[in-house]
Amino acid sequence: MARATTTSDAFNAVAEPRRREILNYLALRERAVGEIVAELGLGQPSVSKHLRVLRDVGLVRARRDGRQMLYRANAEGIRPLHEWTRTFEKFWRHQLQRVKERAENDENT
Amino acid sequence: MARATTTSDAFNAVAEPRRREILNYLALRERAVGEIVAELGLGQPSVSKHLRVLRDVGLVRARRDGRQMLYRANAEGIRPLHEWTRTFEKFWRHQLQRVKERAENDENT
DNA sequence: TTTACATATTCCCATATAGGCATATATTAG
DNA sequence: CTAATATATGCCTATATGGGAATATGTAAA
Numbered sequence: 001m002a003r004a005t006t007t008s009d010a011f012n013a014v015a016e017p018r019r020r021e022i023l024n025y026l027a028l029r030e031r032a033v034g035e036i037v038a039e040l041g042l043g044q045p046s047v048s049k050h051l052r053v054l055r056d057v058g059l060v061r062a063r064r065d066g067r068q069m070l071y072r073a074n075a076e077g078i079r080p081l082h083e084w085t086r087t088f089e090k091f092w093r094h095q096l097q098r099v100k101e102r103a104e105n106d107e108n109t
Numbered sequence: 110m111a112r113a114t115t116t117s118d119a120f121n122a123v124a125e126p127r128r129r130e131i132l133n134y135l136a137l138r139e140r141a142v143g144e145i146v147a148e149l150g151l152g153q154p155s156v157s158k159h160l161r162v163l164r165d166v167g168l169v170r171a172r173r174d175g176r177q178m179l180y181r182a183n184a185e186g187i188r189p190l191h192e193w194t195r196t197f198e199k200f201w202r203h204q205l206q207r208v209k210e211r212a213e214n215d216e217n218t
Numbered sequence: 219t220t221t222a223c224a225t226a227t228t229c230c231c232a233t234a235t236a237g238g239c240a241t242a243t244a245t246t247a248g
Numbered sequence: 249c250t251a252a253t254a255t256a257t258g259c260c261t262a263t264a265t266g267g268g269a270a271t272a273t274g275t276a277a278a
Contacts, residue, residue, distance in 0.1 A: 001236045002263035003112070004125065015124040016113065016266085020193065027200055033225055046267055048226050067224045067275045075200035082198065084129065085191035091136055091184035111233035112265045125236085142255060155237055157256050176245045176254045 007056040010077050014059070018042060019050050026060060026073040033069055116165040119186055123168070127151060128159050135169060135182040142178055 006012050014020050018040065025031065025039055033051065037044050051071055054060040059077040062069050115121050123129050127149065134140065134148055142160065146153045160180055163169040168186040171178050 001238095002261090003115070003235045003265080005264065006112075006266095011126075011129070012124045015121045017120075018266090020120075024196070027197060043268065044225070045227080045269085049266075052226080064275090067222095069225060073197070073200065075197040075204055078194050078197040079201055081190065082194035085187050085194060087133075088136060088182070088184040088187040089191065091182065092188055095184055110266045110268095111231090112235080114234065115236095127236090152238065153255070154239080154257080158236075161256080173245090178255060 006053050010057050010059060010081055013053055013057045014078075014081065016050070016053075018046075019054055019059075022047070022050055022054065023059060023073050023078075026071055027075070030070045030072040032065075033071070036071070115162050119166050119168060119190055122162055122166045123187075123190065125159070125162075127155075128163055128168075131156070131159055131163065132168060132182050132187075135180055136184070139179045139181040141174075142180070145180070 004012050006016065014023070021040055022036060025036060031039075033044065033047060036051075037047050040047065051060060051062070055062060055071075057077065059074055060071050061074050062071050064070075113121050115125065123132070130149055131145060134145060140148075142153065142156060145160075146156050149156065160169060160171070164171060164180075166186065168183055169180050170183050171180050173179075
């Protein structure tokens, strides 16, 4: 079996750094493809392909405006990632707590 | 160029569903490889390979205990993912807010 | 309608996968 | 030392990838 498709879910889609950059850029407001190309310094076809992936997994929405296509991030799509990572929050808190306690013990030795 | 290596960072490592399952399973406590194999119903070599990937990116720690290898999740490694997704939290809040407001407007029309 | 602009798609290729199977390595038991 | 157990690694294969170049599609301007 090969690796799962980039379009199989949000986790796979955001594994690619360029796509995370795109999402960061689209978080604040709608942008035309050309703007993204300028921002990322990547080829236009590459950007279009990344946008296609993001669109397929519902991480961006698009609408046409004249000859341009305006894309915006759909933050809702990030939520499952956030929820999953959140389940580990309490654990790294504990880990840090233990590190802290050990440091304090060392002080008194 | 091909896709980034699964071991290139935590984002790529957790893109694979099986590896997320492993992390979930290892979140609470240390487990031997055999236990993970039993839990996931996957082949032992596959599990070992997944663990290798997770170890390479620092998402799990391992220690030997007799003939067994005990693995535990290193929650700290998830933190960058959590932080990144967190930057979108305010946006999905806004989006939901807008949906809510539209619903309320429709009621009064 | 012809031209120009903006974006999407196709074709190309080197590369890394995930899993199954066989086998190597490490550790303990007899 | 030899056998048994636990895990890791190597080999195999079909598959999807990301970027670049060329080209197709869609829309507006002249």
